[in-house]
Amino acid sequence: MTRLAVATTAQARRYARDLIRDYPGMFRATVGLHVAAAVAGLAGPRLLGDMVQGIHGHVPVRELDHLALAIAGFVVVQAVLIRYAHVASARLGESVLARLREEFVTRVLALPLSTVESAGTGDLLTRTTRDVDALSKCVRFAVPETLISLITLFLVIGALLVVSPVFAAPLLIGAPIIAVGTRWYLRHAPAGYLRQNAAYADVTEGLTETVEGARTVEALGRQRQRVARTDTDLRRSWRAERFTLHLRTVWWPLVEISYVLPMVLTLLTGGWLYLRGSVSLGALTAAVIYVQQLVDPLDRLVGWLDELEVGAAALARLLGVAAGPPPAATPRPEPAGNRMRVCGVRFSYEPGREVLHGIDLVLEPGERLAVVGVSGAGKSTLGRLLAGVHQPTAGSITVGGVPLAALPPERLRAEVALVTQEHHVFIGTLRDNLAMVRPGAQEGEIRAALTAVQALTWADELPNGLSTVVGAGGHPLSPAQAQQVALARVVIADPHTLVLDEATAMLDPRAARDLERSLAAVVSGRTVVAIAHRLFSAHDADRVAVVEAGRIVELGPHDELVAAGGVYAALWDSWQGGAMKKARPEGAPFP
Structure with missing residues (x-):
């Protein structure tokens, strides 16, 4: 299994910087409000120091009242500024988060299907859930709280220097402790959190496979093996989380010491200087309060810096979904016709293990080709190559003389469409589920597509007809109905070539035969490649590829x-005498 890429630290930082540059006004307003709130908060300790000094010097009560009113005024101003600063931070965070989510969805939808299949569902599912949630928390809370903490720290230290540079000396003792500890933490944390998220993806992947294949696991008696796989993944995840927990249990105590120690030294040093008459009682009071004020932003910085590392790891994983060089801005060639040509195609899922060996094939426009063979022969792989899902390891596949790989995704899907056994009904109305392939489709076109796949009758019988909400939590559709919806989408999309990979597998033989005949009539004049074990597809086709x-x-x-009596004749005889005899009533004519 090939895991999806992860962006580098430099790429993540560059992306974050670009985000800030895209919202200059909101960013300046947010920073400005937080700076103003922090400055308003610095006035209180200084005024409180003046009040203590005034009480000690027996100044008139009127002056003390003025100082008290000033302190109260600054507290109110600070509260108002903090309120608007948090609102500005929330707006900026939600705007950035909305853009991140939209870009991530765009990246996911732009991924080649082959990349998604090779990566597995666990990694992508973890990125779309756990990593998005982590980044959401980081953008909403960690980034603004860290910004507030840094602004407050610098302003408080500046105010402390204004009171007296002597009081800043104890900070020099705590600074090296926090600097060394933070540097050690930041050196190990990024890799640790990336490893933790990757381990969690393995757990999700294993559990998803076990749940989806529960019947197969039970039928083969592989319960112990799956439990052992889950235990192994959980142990790996536990070790990864224990490592990041170890980082925090070392770093946080160091940070605690780095600001508790300066506060104690400030009290001792300031008291000694006051007794010697070197500093006033008001200056000592203001300095102690300022040092005390350093505790809260440092606490928040420590707490949220850990979330920043989690968010940075999540951002790197989300950006990695689209890792790779951007496509070159070169003119796209236009296909000259609809003829598909397969020349010397070879394909390997893994190096050194070829699945297809030198396939040559020409598909004429409007031809109906059936691809048959035993399971594992390579039929589905050939179908996916014809649909442009995978690219040949060697050789070429062209449409109208243009390689499929040279066509942009939106143009490729207008040329060739793949319909497999797998299908999905999205949450929404049945009409929306059908029109999603072409939003401008009219009601008549939608109903015609349903008629083509023999689904209009049951669609009209739904509680609200085409306006009935289907999908998760909506009106349930049977597997056969869901597959008919998928086929109706293809009819509406109207590509010139269809690759049907067991597209009617969920329908009973009679319904499948009727549906394929109806579908063939609708796509008359288009190329149809049908990959199936049911050989009536081959019987009705223009040509058969074995x-x-x-x-x-x-x-x-x-x-x-x-008539040739080769491999196909043996398959036909076996299918006609076995599966068809069971599928049709006794005495019914062979179609």
Whole structure:
């Protein structure tokens, strides 16, 4: 299994910087409000120090009242500024998060299907859930809280220097401790959190496979093996999380010491200087309060810096979905016609293990080709190559003289469409599910597509007809109905070539035969490649390609291949005497 890429730290930082540059006004407003709130908060300790000094010096009560009112005023101003600063931070965070989500969805939808299949569902599912949630928390809370903490720290230290540079000396003792500890943490944390997220993806992948294949696991008696696989994945995830926990248990105590120690030294040093008459009681009071004020932003910085590392790892994984060089801005060639040509195609899922060996094939426009063979012969792989899902390891596949790989995704899907056994009904109305392939489709076109796949009758019988909400939580559709919806989408998309890979597998033989005949009538004049075990597709096709061990061993019309008495004739005789005899009522004529 090939895991999806992860962006580098430099790429993640560059992307974050670009985001900030795209929202200059909101960013400046957010920073400005937080700076103003922090400055308003610095006035209180200084005024409180003046009040203590005034009480000690027996100043008039009126002056003390003025100081008290000033302190109260600054507290109110700070509260108002903090409120608007948090609103500005929330707006900026939600705007950035919305853009991140939209870009991530765009990246996911742009991924080649072959990349998704090779990576597996676990990694992609973890990125779309756990990593998006982590990044959401980081953008909404960690980034603004860290920004507030840094601004407050610098301003408080500046205010402390204004009171007296002597009081800043104890900070020099705590600074090296926090600097060394933070540097050690940041050196190990990124890789640790990436490893933790990757381990969690393995757990998700294993559990998903076990749940989806529960019946197969039970039938083969592989419960112990799957439990052992889950235990192994959980142990790996536990070790990864224990490592990041170890980083925090070392780093946090060091940070605690780095700001508790300066506060104690400030009290001792300031008291000693006050007794010697070097500093006033008001200055000592303001300095102690300022040092105390350093605790809260440092606490928040420590707490949220860990979330920043989690968010940075999540961002790197989300950006990695689209890792790779951007496509070159070169003119796209236009296909000259609809003829598809396969020349010397070879394909390997893994290096050194070829699945297809030198396939040559020409598909004429409007031809109906059936691809048959035993399971594992390479039929589905050939179909996916014809649909442009995979690219040949060697050789070429062209449409109208243009390689499929040279066509942009949106143009490729207008040329060739793949319909497999797998289908999905999205949450929404049945009409929306059908029109999604062409949003401008009219009601008549949608109903015609349903008629073509023999689904209009049951669609009209739904509680609200085409306006009935289907998908998860909506009106349930049977597997056969869901597959008919998928086929109706193809009819609406109207590509010139269809690759049907067991597209009617969920329907009973009679319904499947009727549906394929109806579909063939609708796509008259288009190329149809049908990959199936049910050989009535081959019986009705213009030509039949027999795939065996990754090669086309026979190619020709049904009657000629049966008369030749080769591989296809043996398949036909076996299917006619076995599966068809069971599928049709006794005495029914063979279609």
